[in-house]
Amino acid sequence: MMTDSKNCGHFTVVKLVIVLSHSGAAVEGGFSINKELIIDSMHEETVAQRVVFIAMQYAGMEIKNMDIAPQMIAAVRQSSSAALETKQIDQAGEEQKLRENRKWNALISSLELQKGQKLDELN
Numbered sequence: 001m002m003t004d005s006k007n008c009g010h011f012t013v014v015k016l017v018i019v020l021s022h023s024g025a026a027v028e029g030g031f032s033i034n035k036e037l038i039i040d041s042m043h044e045e046t047v048a049q050r051v052v053f054i055a056m057q058y059a060g061m062e063i064k065n066m067d068i069a070p071q072m073i074a075a076v077r078q079s080s081s082a083a084l085e086t087k088q089i090d091q092a093g094e095e096q097k098l099r100e101n102r103k104w105n106a107l108i109s110s111l112e113l114q115k116g117q118k119l120d121e122l123n
Contacts (some may be wrong), residue, residue: 056063 053063056066
């Protein structure tokens with residue numbers, strides 16, 4: 001079947017098409033990983049995870065085979081608790097601002113009401 005030149009030419013063309021269609025498989029695989037992470041990558045912590053993942057891949061390390069030292073766990077816990085504390089402080093500040101805004105709005109409403117009453121007394 002491959003011996004005649006007509007079929008040999010067809011075989012070469014088919015072989016080139018198949019090779020070209022599969023040459024981007026590794027790149028397309030990366031796109032599918034990125035597609036799954038596109039929503040999560042909006043968050044700061046997942047961006048950091050992605051940076052670590054890429055650095056580990058570049059260094060030739062595998063996540064499944066990585067030894068995690070107790071110091072690493074302690075560092076993560078410390079940074080997580082610091083981030084949580086900062087978030088709580090920010091929330092407390094926002095709540096304080098909301099209370100102050102409510103107080104000022106109540107004062108403004110009260111003054112406007114008093115102004116209306118005084119104007120009614122003058123008329």
